Amino acid sequence: MTKSMIYNSRLFPPEFGKWFDMCSRAGLDMSDEIRECMESFGELADAMLYLITLDGEAVGGTAVYRDRRRLGLALVSVIMSEEHRERLLRSMIKSSLPFFRTSSIRDVDALVAADDQLRLPFPYDFVLPSWTREPLTSLGFVPTTHLLYSEFNSAFYTEGNISLHEVKDPEEVRAFLWAQRGTTSVDASHVWLALDLAVSRTRAFSVKVEGTPKILICGDSISDTLVVRVLAWDQERIDASDVAAAVVALAQRDRYETVRVEVGPHGREVLDVLAVLTDSADGPYQVDMLRKTL
Structure with missing residues (x-):
């Protein structure tokens, strides 16, 4: 044989x-x-x-x-x-x-x-x-x-007044995202891939306070769905309602019908706020993160 x-x-x-x-x-x-x-x-x-x-x-x-x-x-x-x-x-x-x-x-x-x-x-x-x-x-x-994700129908979003700044170079937000590891962002290599890919596809945005990033949204879009792979924020300055409002602003700006948001374990409150704002939530679902130490 x-x-x-x-x-x-x-x-x-x-x-x-x-x-x-x-x-x-x-x-x-x-x-x-x-x-x-x-x-x-x-x-x-x-x-x-x-x-x-x-x-x-x-x-x-x-x-x-x-x-x-x-x-x-x-x-x-x-x-x-x-x-x-x-x-x-x-x-x-x-x-x-x-x-x-x-x-x-x-x-x-x-x-x-x-x-x-x-x-x-x-x-x-x-x-x-x-x-x-x-x-x-x-x-x-x-x-x-683990991570959590939910999907929302953006048709129920209310108007917001959030200024989104496109991130044109990962270095603009590197220090900010690094500081959120283990809090609002998980400490994982997927996070940095999401940032690099979002920047390359002009899908990375920040919300600044006094010129400094305080919220970071790294996403993409497929058909009529906004996919948010990374959502990080400064917990000392920003609360869950502000983060949800930033996601709402991006969804409204580009008129997506559906929004899929992925967060770390500390982001459950943001998903809950979005569920209230949209009156429509499929989730949250849990995804496990596995690691092999070499």
Whole structure:
């Protein structure tokens, strides 16, 4: 019997068509909108895409992001057809990650959904499907914290008077976001990816008080939905109603029909305020964050 040939190779921008083809064969939506966002992710300096082939046919892939701020790595997408998962899933994930700790990568983060959660397509969503939990656990990932998200119908929003400033360079808000780690923002590599991607796609905004950022919104949009991946604020100066008002202002400005907001454990009150403002909330749902320390 001939032994199957398995390869895991990195893709570069001219090869992104291979990723799109693999996703299409796996039954995933690859609309022009999703492809454009995917290309934006792939063009980030620290983004990496890997494709696994079995006897020359692409059967899966992973996406990771090297986080230079907190010296970590984020595993942000895992795709594999069901027929190959038992045999190849664990080894595909393992081969995409560092084997040991280095001066530039100390740990790897992964967000994992529950079984019944409907997810947005990557890279609008960095959450891995529930069937990745078992192989991740076997590779040494352990739960560290969680995120919450809810969806709201923006038709019920009331008028607000919030001035939003586009963030054109991540360095403008780096110190602010770093200071919110473990409070209004989780200490995870996904946060810094969300900032970099939002800035590259002109979807990052701050609210300033006396010229200093006090609220940061990093998001994107798909169809008629505003997706807020990072929502951080200064708890000493800003309360939940102010944060909710900033989200409302962005939703109203661009006339989104639906808003999906993701927050850390300390952001539950913001979701509650938005639920009151909109009189419509689907959630909150919980997403677990797993971490492997190298």
